[in-house]
Amino acid sequence: MRRIWTEGDERVDRTGVGTRSLFGETMRFSLNDDAIPLLTTKRVYWKTALRELLWFLTGDTNIRPLLAQGVKIWTDWPLDTYRSATGDEMSAEDFEARIVADAAFAAKWGDLGPVYGHQWVNWPRYEPVGEGLFRRATQGHNQISALIESLRNNPGSRRHIFTGWNVADLDRMALPPCHMTYQFHVRSDGGLSCLLFQRSCDLGLGFAFNIFEAALLTRMIADQCDLHAHEVVWTGGDVHLYLNHSELVEQQLRRVPEGAPKLRILRRPATLFDYRFEDFAVESYAPQAHIPAPVAV
Numbered sequence: 001m002r003r004i005w006t007e008g009d010e011r012v013d014r015t016g017v018g019t020r021s022l023f024g025e026t027m028r029f030s031l032n033d034d035a036i037p038l039l040t041t042k043r044v045y046w047k048t049a050l051r052e053l054l055w056f057l058t059g060d061t062n063i064r065p066l067l068a069q070g071v072k073i074w075t076d077w078p079l080d081t082y083r084s085a086t087g088d089e090m091s092a093e094d095f096e097a098r099i100v101a102d103a104a105f106a107a108k109w110g111d112l113g114p115v116y117g118h119q120w121v122n123w124p125r126y127e128p129v130g131e132g133l134f135r136r137a138t139q140g141h142n143q144i145s146a147l148i149e150s151l152r153n154n155p156g157s158r159r160h161i162f163t164g165w166n167v168a169d170l171d172r173m174a175l176p177p178c179h180m181t182y183q184f185h186v187r188s189d190g191g192l193s194c195l196l197f198q199r200s201c202d203l204g205l206g207f208a209f210n211i212f213e214a215a216l217l218t219r220m221i222a223d224q225c226d227l228h229a230h231e232v233v234w235t236g237g238d239v240h241l242y243l244n245h246s247e248l249v250e251q252q253l254r255r256v257p258e259g260a261p262k263l264r265i266l267r268r269p270a271t272l273f274d275y276r277f278e279d280f281a282v283e284s285y286a287p288q289a290h291i292p293a294p295v296a297v
């Protein structure tokens with residue numbers, strides 16, 4: 001954060017807010033002994049991040065189930081679409097309440113397009129129907145199930161990958177995936193490592209969630225494959241701080257990181273898709289105060 005703030009290249013970005021950014025940065029986080037990457041220089045709402053990850057794994061792309069659990073981090077994009085399409089300047093609160101109360105309204109306005117969850121568990125497949133024609137198969141490809149199979153049956157493989165970057169679908173997504181490609185590696189001692197490539201990273205807001213979720217997913221996958229989680233290696237393409245996050249950045253840089261949070265998984269369900277919110281506990285997490293910051297839409 002300090003390097004981006006002091007050395008980053010200042011530029012105008014898609015949102016118009018402006019950022020300072022570095023390109024191509026790597027960080028490594030040990031997952032040994034239940035260690036979990038959670039910032040301690042501000043409170044990270046890890047329960048929100050957990051709910052987001054479980055929602056990805058359902059394959060759903062509508063914000064309705066998130067809002068029903070009080071998770072509001074994805075509201076701004078469908079709300080923006082709604083306002084531009086209708087000219088109705090509905091407040092975020094009213095929009096969120098309407099999405100939860102009205103299924104038809106949610107179906108029309110609450111969907112983000114074929115984003116993460118859809119690509120992870122239901123990547124579109126096409127079957128030949130003769131004469132060079134193809135038909136979309138009713139059931140897509142579940143990249144996560146295939147990953148679990150390959151880790152179990154062929155641990156030494158160098159092809160343990162899933163990705164949300166479906167080029168053909170990008171223009172129908174509310175946002176193209178940021179945390180886009182995950183590769184896994186099994187060590188000879190049964191340690192499982194994950195390498196996440198994130199093409200674009202909002203270090204002030206999104207990153208805290210992204211790194212926690214990558215670690216969480218690695219833990220879940222390790223459990224399901226009788227491995228132990230070893231490390232998350234994170235590589236960012238455009239890693240940036242938004243210029244309107246100066247309060248957050250300067251406060252965090254004044255604070256001293258402290259403590260070593262742990263993640264416990266309390267149950268091993270039958271498959272990776274059967275984890276529930278109550279199956280996870282974070283211990284020894286006593287962060288400094290939360291610092292609110294605006295999200296660039």
Ligand SMILES: Nc1nc(=O)c2c([nH]1)NC[C@@H]1CN(c3ccc(C(=O)N[C@@H](CCC(=O)O)C(=O)O)cc3)CN21
Pocket residue numbers: 044045048072073074175202205206207209291292293295296297
């Ligand atoms: N500019 C930008 N940054 C992002 O991090 C981001 C996007 N856009 N677009 C898509 C998703 C949505 N994500 C978000 C959006 C908002 C928060 C956020 O407001 N977090 C607050 C409060 C979280 C809560 O209410 O529980 C935080 O302090 O972490 C986090 C991630 C991550 N992504």
Ligand SMILES: O=c1ccn([C@H]2C[C@H](O)[C@@H](COP(=O)(O)O)O2)c(=O)[nH]1
Pocket residue numbers: 014175176178179200201202203205206207210
């Ligand atoms: O999981 C996420 C999702 C989004 N972001 C950030 C990264 C950028 O600041 C924006 C996306 O804008 P693009 O113009 O599409 O790069 O959202 C994140 O950090 N983590």
